[in-house]
Amino acid sequence: MKAIAARRHHRLAPLLLLALALALTGALYAVLAPSASGTTTASDEDVEAGKALFQANCATCHGTDAEGREGAPSLIGVGAASVDFQVSTGRMPMQVNGPQAAAKPPQFDREQTDQLAAYVASLGSGPAIPTADQVDPAQGDAANGMALFRTNCAMCHGAIGAGGALSEGKYAPNLADSTPTEIYEAMLTGPQSMPVFNDANISPEEKRDIIAFLDEQRAGSPGGTSLGSIGPVGEAVWVWVVGMGLLIASAVWIGAKSS
């Protein structure tokens, strides 16, 4: 201790302290930072197969080493979750240029998707595909999920995820057919216009709560057919079509005779 105290006015002491502080911050960051760079159990063969698929199907836009091109982002460090979301929902490979990539029947099967994900994950660490436990709706709290969904998601996706319009032809898609894994991955990676909700923003448990809330909606509406859950405009259409339609038909029947 005495030795340190004696040297505390040494002219290199501030530099040393700075170096120590930087090292400490770095270490703390490494420990505390949200890191989903997960357990890559993928084998080398998977990575190789994924690379081959990537070269054949993705490299035209994203570059041969996934470094990105004009208009197509670099995929280094996007992680397996992003690849899994984009490829398994059919958004990638993209079919046409448009305001945003539309979901379509996926081009690759489960195994190929996993191989692509393994390859991209091998280029740099990023969010991993969530485990079955992380996305299990049964373990979530739907009421908390509803509160989170209302404040974070509903302004684009609508009150229960029926979707909504964004500017210039972009849109927030309907979540009715999204799997729990896709919902989790979308929050984690922020595809297209969607912001990233990382684990510091919405914790993994809260993500599961949101999944539980959306899963609740699949039971259907207690009031009968949901009319697309698009709100009062849907109701307006049906009151005119069914309500006024049936009643005017009845009125024509009742009034038909002498006129």
Add this chain to the structure above:
Amino acid sequence: MSTVNRAAGGTADYLDQRTGIGLAVKNFARKIFPDHWSFLLGEIALYSFVILIITGFFLTMFFVPSMGLITYEGPLASMDGVEMSEAFASTLVLSFEVTGGLLMRQIHHWAALLFMASIVTHMMRVFFTGAFRKPREINWLVGFVLMILGLAAGFTGYSLPDDVLSGNGLRITDGVVKSIPVVGSYMSYFVFGGEFPGEHIIPRLFTLHILVIPGLILALVGLHLFLVVLHKHTHFPGPGRTERNVVGFPLFPVYVAKAGGFFFVVFSVLALMGGTMTINPVWNYGPYDPSPVSAGAQPDWYMLFLEGALRLMPGAGTEWVVAGYTLSLNVLVPAVIVPGLLFTVLALYPFVEAWASGDKREHHVLDRPRNAPTRTASGVAILTAFGVLLAAGTNDLIATHFGVSINDITRVLRVLLFVAPVVAFITTKRLCLGLQRKDRELVLHGHETGRIVRFADGEYIEVHRPLDEYERWLRVHHQPVRPLELLPAEDERGVRRKGYRRDAFRARVSRFFFEDRVEPVTPTELAAAQSHGAHDALSAPEHGDSTLVEAVANIKPEHGGMPTGEVTRGPATPRH
């Protein structure tokens, strides 16, 4: 005489001797109601209102109009343990724990939408057929006020559950009230009892919704129906239908059965909708909290035009600061001036048209819409503007469902709001005039039969079959309104006439309404047409000269009034 008959007769006699009700029942039972489907539209509104009262009575048994906070515990997983107002919690209890509660709530809400839909449709029927003309202008105003009260009832009821969506609506209302210059902020504090949302608005809306507004509606419905009885019902033009009679069936037994049956039809349609189609699922929106606004947030259909106007109005550059005070034209214009204009035009239309025509006669035979081209075109133009505003209020859903850019939709609709009504006006007016010309053509030359006849000299003609007298009457009975003549600016001694400028303005308005018109065929014109087209008649001896003479006799004389040959069909009551 059976016991039942004796008992009934005895009761009736007892009542009659003490109240003199017999005469009223007798008169009422013989009241004639004309047959036409469009005369039942108002009944849909009346029956929806009755159903609203029945279901609303049920709902008040369970609803708690309070903004006090409680924690909900109930069967709905997504709301269990959430803090919310008592109003919202009681709506959830009512929906999920009270037997039949959700059905009642849904019937009530569907009935509210249907109430407004049928009022608007009924109003369109009255407008397009000219049923608002003398002596029914007052009743038009009563109906107009009923429509406004219907809007108020819908709005106050929609806001009661205190969910996010209706709270957003209240927030917009708050903004609209505040946009009114000078008094706006005071009025907002007055309405909400302090800063929005406060704790008073739900109880206040509740009192309005279940007491004040339905009371006023009930009273005005009474007045509306009383005036219908007083004026007697209008009827469409047809054989035997004049300005002095009503052709139809008596209230008892025919219309008691028809109208009574129709009540159950309306109730069954509403029960079907309430039982199978979700409406206003407040559990999706959650308890009100001023921060969240979800995508797809729209009001019920009758308020959607206001939402549309707000969505169309450009925001940039429309907020002016005058002497340190903000004038929010971006809210004031779409939410106060647009509806103000629409409602003023609707309320005053009958008076404007009467002023422009100078017509002081009573009208009990309805106009065919084609015979009033400017009126029909004005109505279609108003509906077109209304339709553009509805589309604007739905712009986000149009964007997602048809895959177009919401920005483009808004830009296109901004232009259409001004262009579409003008195009609709011109097109409709031309269509009406075209249809009138077609009527003239038919009356003068008859139906095309497709029979081609060759004469000995080689000429080919198509045989036309003259109209029968009923067909002809429908096309020639109406009296065209001609524009008012403007007297000269100076009298015979060269002195400027008082009121000339007002008259000139009135004549201009009158020309706008009545200058373009197609006059119905006169008997002289018909006779002339028949004589030069005589070979048509020659080739069709089955519709020969004798029919023609009869038909001419049934055409009204040139300057108005009644057909010379009185055609009477069906039971008719004299007007008195």
